[in-house]
Amino acid sequence: MANLRDLRARKKTVQATKKITAAMKMIAAAKLRRAQKRAQDARPYVQLMSKMLKDLLEANAKNDIPPLLAGHSQDDVHLIIVATSNRGLCGGFNSHIVKEAKRKISSLLRQGKQVKIICVGKRGRDQLKQEYGANILETYDAHDKPVYADAERLAKRVISLFEHKEIECCTLYYNKFLSALAYEPRHLSLIPFTPLDEDLKDTSSEKSALSSIYEYEPDQEMVLKKLIPENLCVQLYRAFLENAASEQGARMTAMDGATRNAGDMIHSLDLIINRTRQANITRELVEIIAGAEAI
Structure with missing residues (x-):
């Protein structure tokens, strides 16, 4: 699993890309x-x-x-x-x-x-x-x-x-x-x-029967x-x-889709960052408890 620093750097890059696509x-x-x-x-x-x-x-x-x-x-x-x-x-x-x-x-x-x-x-x-x-x-x-x-x-x-x-x-x-x-x-x-x-469609309601002179x-x-x-x-x-x-x-349509995708990616990265941080905290707590029991 990627560390928090790499994940935050990736999120920052995606956020910058999102700003560019939104501007475009x-x-x-x-x-x-x-x-x-x-x-x-x-x-x-x-x-x-x-x-x-x-x-x-x-x-x-x-x-x-x-x-x-x-x-x-x-x-x-x-x-x-x-x-x-x-x-x-x-x-x-x-x-x-x-x-x-x-x-x-x-x-x-x-x-x-x-x-x-x-x-x-x-x-x-x-x-x-x-x-x-x-x-x-x-x-x-x-x-x-x-x-x-x-x-x-x-x-x-x-x-x-x-x-x-x-x-x-x-x-x-x-x-x-x-x-x-x-x-x-x-x-x-x-x-x-x-x-x-489409260029020859008669715009008038009734086409004249007389030929143009x-x-x-x-x-x-x-x-x-x-x-x-x-x-x-x-x-x-x-x-x-x-x-x-x-x-x-x-x-405009392509950049709208890219902006939406960037937003979805940022949301996914936020979830991964939170889970990674929680896993790190849990691991540190386990290490502290194990150390205390050893004492």
Whole structure:
């Protein structure tokens, strides 16, 4: 049995850890409120953008669709973008989305496809490089407060790869924020662009039977030329915002659990310390009584 000094030192260490995890929980909760608002505020714009592109595609089905929207005729080279975080201590936040991405990558490789990977967040890169290090093109930092410039920079890189015919398809993996306690892995096809079903839900009580009529200024080609790259930026930015909110929620939950576990461990150590002290006192009393009887 450990002596009292070791037990008290261990208790002190656990108490210090508990203070750290409790502080991290409070910080994550504060960041979560801001991140949640940003993610939710961005959703209506993304939904409108997705609906607009869907309507434009349906209205111009007979015309040539820009390759960046429809993709090339082949799908032999896939780009997988995996959005994770730079830091850990957030439960299964990173491992869940990496698991989904690995399943897709493995499936593509079995089909004889070529796969290239871009990681957003160091944690995703660290988990993927063990199996697919040769497939990783580059890694971008993930931020607690994503800015549009981050999405724009990545979008330009994706467009460049596509225009130089280094990739033919692109899929984005990220975590969608559901609540402070829940998030859900999502995958979105960016090239060819396939909107999420949830982004196409009609918010009106009754959908109009009339088709939308668009007037283009200056012309359709110029509008689509601007709108399609903009959509790529918007979809990436939304994913970064959803990921940031999900990360803070996961971290808050993980730190709450760690704080509770530390409290339970401190309680257990208190019991062990008390029992050890009682055993020591009993032993000393027995020694004193035995000595007195010997005299």
